[in-house]
Amino acid sequence: MIIKNGWIVVDYIRNYRDGAVVIEDDKIVDVGPTEDVLRRHSGSGHDVIDARDKIVIPGLVNSHTHISMTLLRGYADDLPLQEWLEKWIWPFEANLTGEDIELGALLGALESIRFGTTTVYSMYHYHPGHNEASGLIKAGLRGVIGIAIFHWSRDKNIKMFWDAMGRWHGRDGLIKVSLGPHAPYTVDPETWMRLPEILNEANEKYGDRGRVIISSHIAEDWRENELIRDKFNVDIPGGSIFRYLEKFNILSGDFLAAHCIHLNQVDLDLIHKYSVGVAHNPVANLKLGMGFADTPKMLEKGIRVSLGTDGPASNNTLDMFETMKFAALINKPIKRDPSVTPANIVFRMATEYGALNLGYNDLGILKPGYKADVVILDRRKPHLTPVYDIYSHLVYAARSMDVETVIINGRIVYDGGFVNTSLDDVISRVENRVYELLEKVGKGD
Ligand SMILES: [Zn+2]
Secondary structure (H helix, E strand, C coil): CCCEEEECCCCCEEEEEEEEEEECEEEEEEEEEHHHHHHHHCCCCCCEEECCCCCEEEEEEEEEHHHHHHHHCCCCCCCCCHHHHHHHHHHHHHHCCCCHHHHHHHHHHHHHHHEEEEEEEEEEECCEEEEEEHHHHHCCCCCEEEECCCCCHHHHHHHHHHHHHHHHCCHHHCCCEEEEEEECCCCCCCHHHHHHHHHHHHHHHHHHHHHCEEEEEECCCCCHHHHHHHHCCCCCCCHCCHHHHCCCCCCEEEEEEEEECCCCCHHHHHHHHCCEEEEHEEEEHHCCCCCCCCHHHHHHCCEEEECCCCCCCCCCCCCCCHHHHHHCCCHHHHHHHCCCHHHHHHHHCCCCCHHHHCCCCCCCCCCCEECEEEEEEEEHHHHHHHCCCCCCHHHHHCCHHHEEEEEEEEEEEEECCCCCCHHHHHHHHHHHHHHHHHCCCCCCC
């Protein structure tokens, strides 16, 4: 397939105003000015997409969500975090079957694709046959599924992790499985201690099908350290959660820490030292009143900060264009400096850094040899005219609904309609099932 005559955004610096991308199987094989690319591939018999007046970008990477929580979108809003979790979210989730989780993931996958996201990291409960992975595959979305681990269900969760690795890791070239210890206040020290060995073993056994990572919620709530001390009777040295985690030998470039809001200097130094990735979720953090990460400081230190929406119950969308804009704006007033988190760096966070944080070194850039995850937007719109700086448009002006075509792993999955599944059918199934679930938790009418 050749996409020609488009404004090709290779990465956060390089772009061609009239460029072309060539895709063969699941890979990008050539990128450059249209004229040069066509000359190199003349008579090759590729299908051609004319992208005149379009912007062609690497697919966006949503590096932190709980995608099946589309089923709980708008179910409970504007409540304090612990009350929201304990009184509303967890009781509802207790009724979800594997089929429900698959259906929620399928709905979230369609939403993600519609909005130009081609890869998600999603941590949730796992059932062997039907789960997030099976939902993502039905839509054709790339995803890393995190098998949630809590200390009260540790043995069962770890068993499920191995089941998921065997069944789903590498499946259809789209899915990876990862370890998802929920948070330091829901995972006890004995469990943390066991995780490095499990991660190593998983990479030894299954790493050839894709790097296995570990991801957890870290420093989302300002009361977290206190909560950990009270629950597990442990010391958080110098009030540094990363100093605490360091002693379990779990910090590395394969560790992705979501949120990282309430940190001190020692924490930042350790994140940098161990090359830990950070997933910044500005919209959900604002909605839950948690505060937000000091991303300018992290980026300045060379920390890989990627972007996430967090779950659709705490956002309430999976819209990465909206997230890019929030990420660009959120720290400017605090720093009293509009030059922090400029548009092209935010674009890098939503693409290249997202891919790296999920353990892909061949994703997030339109480069030969990289995976063919490509999104095409229409720029023939009032709000995208004129164009001076393409990154400014992508972060500040473009809307997710400007997305016209989505290609994942070399296959078109959206081109004005979903290729792999019927949206109407998914919406009807979700509406019927949610009605039944509300009856179960005593909130039906
Ligand atoms: Zn989360």
